[in-house]
Amino acid sequence: MNQSFETLAIHAGQEPDPRTGAVIPPIYATSTYAQDGVGGTREGYEYSRTKNPTRAALEDCLAALEGGRRGFAFASGMAAEDTLLRTLCQPGDHVVIPDDAYGGTFRLFSKVAARWGLSWTAAKLSDVDSVRAALTDSTKLVWCETPTNPLLSIADITALAGLTHEHGAKLVVDNTFASPYLQRPLQLGADVVVHSTTKYLGGHSDVVGGALVVDDDETAEAIAFHSNSMGAVAGPFDAWLTLRGAKTLAVRMDRHCDNAERVAAFLANHDAVASVLYPGLETHPGHETAAKQMRRYGGMVSFRLAAGTDAAVRVCDRAKLFTLAESLGGVESLIEHPGRMTHASAAGSPLEVPNDLVRLSVGIENVDDLLADLDQALA
Structure with missing residues (x-):
């Protein structure tokens, strides 16, 4: 049954607890899980860096709200961005970023990723021709914000997706300002959606977090591997607060x-x-x-x-x-x-x-x- 956004926000990934009937997902404040024999995990839970039931509930909800297959919750929006860059890029690759990108994103590219060997070009993303001119043979990602922070520029996601895919690259859309309630980039052709869940998804200035949502299994498995390997995941209490905020988004x-x-x-x-x-x-x-x-x-x-x-x-x-x-x-x-x-x-x-x-x-x-x-x- 297709459900509305408002219904998904309250119910997706949040079935009543099967043991107690609690209607709100519990905070699983645990680091490790008992196994039924060597390698016999219960529903894949072995260590909370890899998987935690509270975080899983949030990730399922985020995926449903964005219309994607898999969601991933991180300790901050910047942790989500850094994990994504190291998942999809390698030294020598090139990324196109907005010419009015969020300051933290710019700092990540210019001060951190550049030292790792990733190059970038700033382009006016509201102008498809400007983006086309910025593409190179080594471009792996076009990194889009719409609306941008803080100049509130608007990029045409569908047009950028067409150009990016024609070039053999992926389109990443930072959807923080719009939230999935106002805009769903995956349905417009984007490959990855980024959120600082600190903002509208959490909504109460009491939690810091980030998220990635994708709609293809190959990218999802790659992000899952790097998320576990790098470890900048959301803790259970932060995941619970974000999930509570999402209900009223x-x-x-x-x-x-x-x-x-x-x-x-x-x-x-x-x-x-x-x-x-x-x-x-x-x-x-x-x-x-x-x-x-x-x-x-x-x-x-x-x-x-x-x-x-x-x-x-x-x-x-x-x-x-x-x-x-x-x-x-x-x-x-x-x-x-x-x-x-x-x-x-x-x-x-x-x-x-x-x-x-x-x-x-x-x-x-x-x-x-x-x-x-x-x-x-x-x-």
């Missing part, structure tokens, strides 16, 4: 989107704001593509101040209900200055973000309270 995302649409419209009409970056606005260059591949436009809003860098910093400092903090995707609203915070690692590089930029993670509070706070911060 749909209702939270609807509220995030409702509030973000109001915030974007308010900012677009404010004299202190030079421009608003939100794919839900018809003036956004990626609006039509976003409308085609997303259910709605998300809870992230970025904007640039007409008076420049100092004004952007002042707005961040003056906000009261919007908490000045890194990360995003929680129930509470956050504000940050990407140039000096989340994207400081990209300073001086081709991926440097504008210093007059402010990024909002719009929470699920009463939207009128959020607008009043922004109004006084911009005054």
Whole structure:
């Protein structure tokens, strides 16, 4: 029976406990498992780095939500990215990344993977011709964010998948900003989906985690091997918290989107704001593509101040209900200055973000309270 997203979020991988009938999966806080004779594991459980029932429940749920065959849960989004790179690439390979990628992703490629022998080229992923020009004979991956962090650019996943596969490479889509409720990249042709589950999937700013979801068995087996070999897996309590957050993802995302649409419209009409970056606005260059591949436009809003860098910093400092903090995707609203915070690692590089930029993670509070706070911060 085909089930809706909301039903899968609550039930996929989460059958009542067969022994006690508990309706919520238990936290299996164990490192090892008794075996029925030498090599006689019970359902494959031998050591929790390899497999843990709480983590397995989360992984099954993530796979169902993304429409994939296998999900993998990691200790952080960066752990998921690093494991994927070492699974699918080797020294001498090349990767195309967004020219406005998340700062942590850029740091991984430029400071870590480059030392390992992996080369990369930054391209404007919203422009297929730009991506085509960046491809080389050694390109193994096109690494896509859509929407991007923090400029909220939109890439056409289907078009990129066609180009990437024609070239014999794989398309990886970081779906953190959209969440699987708003966008399902595997159904649009992507090969791998990446998440920082710290963000919308966890949703309450109380857990750090990451995930990979794939839809083919060969890639899944390769990731499983490297996940076990490298060991940066999610612990059972973190997996349990993320699974609990995922249950309410749909209702939270609807509220995030409702509030973000109001915030974007308010900012677009404010004299202190030079421009608003939100794919839900018809003036956004990626609006039509976003409308085609997303259910709605998300809870992230970025904007640039007409008076420049100092004004952007002042707005961040003056906000009261919007908490000045890194990360995003929680129930509470956050504000940050990407140039000096989340994207400081990209300073001086081709991926440097504008210093007059402010990024909002719009929470699920009463939207009128959020607008009043922004109004006084911009005054």
